[in-house]
Amino acid sequence: MSHTVVIGGGICGLAAGSSLAAQGEQVTVLEAQHFLGGLATTLPGKTGAGFDFGPHAYHARNQRVLDLFKEIASDGFPAKKKNVSIKFRGKYYKYPLEALDIAKSMSPVVAVRAFLDFFLESLRRKLRPRPLVSAEDWVVQAMGRTLYDMFFGPYTAKVWGMPPSQLAASFAQHRIPHISLMKVVLSSLRKGYAKRTGTEHRYAPLVIELFYPPKGAGLISERLAERIRAASGTNQVRTNTLVTGIDLDGDRVVGVRYRMVPATDRGGQLCMLASGTETAVDPWSADRGAEQRITCDRIVNTAPLPALIDLLGDAVSPEAKAAARYLRFRALTIVGLRVKRPHALPAQSIYFQDKTFNRLSETRNYGGSEICAPDETILLCDITCDVNDRIWNADPDELGKICAQELEQEGFMKVSELAESVVLRSTFGYPVYMVGYERAIDTLMVELMRFPGLVTGGRQGLYKYVDMDIASEMGLAMADFLASGRTKQEAIGAVPYEDRVFA
Numbered sequence: 090m091s092h093t094v095v096i097g098g099g100i101c102g103l104a105a106g107s108s109l110a111a112q113g114e115q116v117t118v119l120e121a122q123h124f125l126g127g128l129a130t131t132l133p134g135k136t137g138a139g140f141d142f143g144p145h146a147y148h149a150r151n152q153r154v155l156d157l158f159k160e161i162a163s164d165g166f167p168a169k170k171k172n173v174s175i176k177f178r179g180k181y182y183k184y185p186l187e188a189l190d191i192a193k194s195m196s197p198v199v200a201v202r203a204f205l206d207f208f209l210e211s212l213r214r215k216l217r218p219r220p221l222v223s224a225e226d227w228v229v230q231a232m233g234r235t236l237y238d239m240f241f242g243p244y245t246a247k248v249w250g251m252p253p254s255q256l257a258a259s260f261a262q263h264r265i266p267h268i269s270l271m272k273v274v275l276s277s278l279r280k281g282y283a284k285r286t287g288t289e290h291r292y293a294p295l296v297i298e299l300f301y302p303p304k305g306a307g308l309i310s311e312r313l314a315e316r317i318r319a320a321s322g323t324n325q326v327r328t329n330t331l332v333t334g335i336d337l338d339g340d341r342v343v344g345v346r347y348r349m350v351p352a353t354d355r356g357g358q359l360c361m362l363a364s365g366t367e368t369a370v371d372p373w374s375a376d377r378g379a380e381q382r383i384t385c386d387r388i389v390n391t392a393p394l395p396a397l398i399d400l401l402g403d404a405v406s407p408e409a410k411a412a413a414r415y416l417r418f419r420a421l422t423i424v425g426l427r428v429k430r431p432h433a434l435p436a437q438s439i440y441f442q443d444k445t446f447n448r449l450s451e452t453r454n455y456g457g458s459e460i461c462a463p464d465e466t467i468l469l470c471d472i473t474c475d476v477n478d479r480i481w482n483a484d485p486d487e488l489g490k491i492c493a494q495e496l497e498q499e500g501f502m503k504v505s506e507l508a509e510s511v512v513l514r515s516t517f518g519y520p521v522y523m524v525g526y527e528r529a530i531d532t533l534m535v536e537l538m539r540f541p542g543l544v545t546g547g548r549q550g551l552y553k554y555v556d557m558d559i560a561s562e563m564g565l566a567m568a569d570f571l572a573s574g575r576t577k578q579e580a581i582g583a584v585p586y587e588d589r590v591f592a
């Protein structure tokens with residue numbers, strides 16, 4: 090019988106492992122942290138109240154995955170309507186920001202300038218088309234310079250830590266909703282008219298369903314792990330186990346090397362997710378145990394793609410190593426606040442342009458009714474950062490106070506109500522789609538075709554900016570592939586990277 094080692098006990102790895110285990114395969118999951126779930130975890134603070142890695146509600150884009158989640162959390166997985174806002178130029182709007190909202194914030198004079206920009210840009214595109222290389226090129230050609238300077242440029246630079254001129258055009262194409270300039274201008278002019286006549290503009294928000302287990306997002310991962318263990322006495326789901334190398338015989342997988350490592354929680358830091366291959370930080374440093382080995386003939390990788398290339402060592406080409414070094418992740422610090430009031434925000438999450446954090450969320454509003462005591466609430470502040478910068482190195486209490494003060498200014502809480510501040514950190518928060526990253530990805534996709542028993546998927550493992558449902562879908566797809574007996578060439582040889590769910 091085959092033995093599959095799954096690297097990483099996040100939701101993707103656990104979905105893959107539970108599907109293989111259900112089909113009678115032997116499975117060992119190796120997770121570096123002292124807990125399961127990866128980014129989709131819920132960690133207890135001082136009083137047992139649960140803190141997620143930012144808001145983690147389950148979306149319902151794939152029926153197979155939704156059915157799986159519902160079956161796993163059959164004791165409670167209520168649906169809620171999405172209710173997310175954005176604060177833009179001093180006012181709250183529905184998220185994502187739409188043309189009409191931008192129009193509401195513009196004076197007719199600015200609207201005319203935006204339209205002229207857009208008109209000249211459309212003309213230039215027809216007379217002298219140029220290749221769209223960066224996210225800046227894409228947004229400016231689609232919406233004009235005025236809209237870009239007003240919102241998309243500054244916000245993207247804040248979240249991603251680099252100007253949109255350095256991010257790939259494909260990033261903007263996939264992540265930025267297209268805004269019709271004509272609608273912006275018409276509704277702005279209509280706003281001037283509405284002021285004079287007293288009529289009002291109505292806008293119906295997009296309704297999307299979200300699901301959240303009352304005890305926290307991490308429940309799904311815990312239960313997937315229970316299924317793997319229950320399927321056979323030989324299956325294992327191990328925590329505190331950092332994978333440090335992959336052994337091959339030619340291109341054939343023969344084993345995985347690992348070291349036992351301590352938990353990454355210290356003081357108010359509940360965890361630091363890392364792959365162990367980063368050069369800038371190592372949460373385990375000298376505390377790694379002796380290297381040990383497990384024999385296996387298949388690997389499902391969900392650790393970051395550049396880390397996988399490091400784990401393969403000399404088995405990969407110098408070109409693949411160079412390509413892996415080109416890829417980078419934006420790090421993440423989540424500041425969690427336990428606040429002495431039962432309810433704080435008018436939405437599930439709110440995006441901000443001018444605060445230390447990019448997004449603020451209240452877990453209870455997603456459905457986390459059992460996440461903390463009824464007279465308290467949990468607020469989560471997402472801050473994107475780089476490893477070892479000011480935010481990454483800041484003390485949890487200091488960050489908690491800064492966030493609480495900014496929340497007091499917005500009227501959401503009082504600083505005196507702050508009962509606990511924690512941080513959750515990850516070296517891999519968001520895969521960054523820099524200009525030229527497609528070339529690096531192409532090189533890696535070709536290289537990985539060489540290893541028949543090794544598949545990689547998930548948000549980090551495939552370097553795709555996906556949510557939990559898609560990460561789980563990737564896990565199930567990897568299990569389906571391994572159980573099918575097909576070759577990689579047959580299964581994904583003709584599938585372009587954009588459409589791939591594993592490599």
Ligand SMILES: Cc1cc2nc3c(=O)[nH]c(=O)nc-3n(C[C@H](O)[C@H](O)[C@H](O)COP(=O)(O)OP(=O)(O)OC[C@H]3O[C@@H](n4cnc5c(N)ncnc54)[C@H](O)[C@@H]3O)c2cc1C
Pocket residue numbers: 096097098099100101102119120121122125126127128129142143144145146147148330331332333362363364365391392393396421471518519546547548549550555556557558560
């Ligand atoms: C701030 C934020 C908010 C989000 N909100 C939502 C949301 O509301 N809804 C939603 O659906 N999705 C959301 N997501 C996305 C979601 O978190 C991910 O899509 C999903 O959790 C990815 O799962 P994964 O298993 O692919 O990766 P991960 O969760 O990153 O799991 C990878 C695992 O591999 C382990 N690992 C790494 N290296 C090694 C090694 N060498 N040895 C052993 N183990 C290793 C890690 O410790 C980790 O547990 C959000 C993400 C972020 C950052």
